[in-house]
Amino acid sequence: MAVGDELLWEARDKGPRAVPRLRRMAVVAAVLGFVALLFMVEYDVGWVLWVAGAYLAAELAHLGWDRRRVVEARLVDDTGGGGARLRLRHVGGRAGEFDPHRVSGVLVVRDNVDGSATLRLRLSGRRTVFGRPGPPPALMAWRAACPRAHVRDRQAYWGMPGVPD
Template sequence: MAAGEDLLWDARDKGMQMVPRLWRLGVTAGVLGFLALLLLVASHAVWALYAGALYLIAEIVYWVWDRGRLVEARIVAGEADGPAKIRLRRVGGRISEHDARRVTRALVIHDNVLDQATLRLRVHKGRFLFGRPGRAPALTAWRQACPNAEVGDRAAWWGMPGVPD
């Protein structure tokens, strides 16, 4: 495939979302601190400290996982008429290039409720990459860009309660 700079995946939100995350952390710390001070007078408030620590750990784990998610995938031409490469950009800003023939699976999962989709990509050595939600791409572009990949799509396994599928 003669490749230019064809866009394969584009997420709707490409930012780190640090301000909302810091607000959540600050409000949660303030509320748990207030509860700990309020309950410390009458009883043991160790549970509030444990809850705050668990929330902080969960937020850090999610932040680390979110930094590795894909926000953009492009097919670019290889050097000297070589094989095409896929350029992947992540939330944290890291850009990596992979041989398009080494992509083994590209799965697009359509949301049942919102008009968006997520991407699950498996590259060589069985490494999974997850994409942030974005508009559903054309699967023919993925099939042409990655000839050895299993390219498919499916609907999400959940829906709105009370709405028949």
């Protein structure tokens, strides 16, 4: 069965988002520096260093998690002559190929505010792989690509403020 190259998922933003991260870190550093200068005269400001360290650790953990998110999923032909392979490309540029029969679950979470959707793939014997937000994919393509997977979608649990759900 020749599959060719079929796009199953594509995120809107595929880059590492370095500029917003650096801007956010600069704003937090400026606010902490201002608070430290404000309270330095009368109080001990050692807690500012602890807060800055905790924020830096949280930012590094988020960076590590974000680099493993999927930005593109394609169904491609196997170069070894076998069947089709599922190629997942991550934010960090790493790409991996998997057997589509190993996918045990596909969940598309639709955001009811801006119309985007996020992808969650559950591979058998492995962890859940998360995708960055993108346009909602066609579920029938996922059902055809991964025949053993439980493919479903759902709305997000939050709603738009002021609008009844």
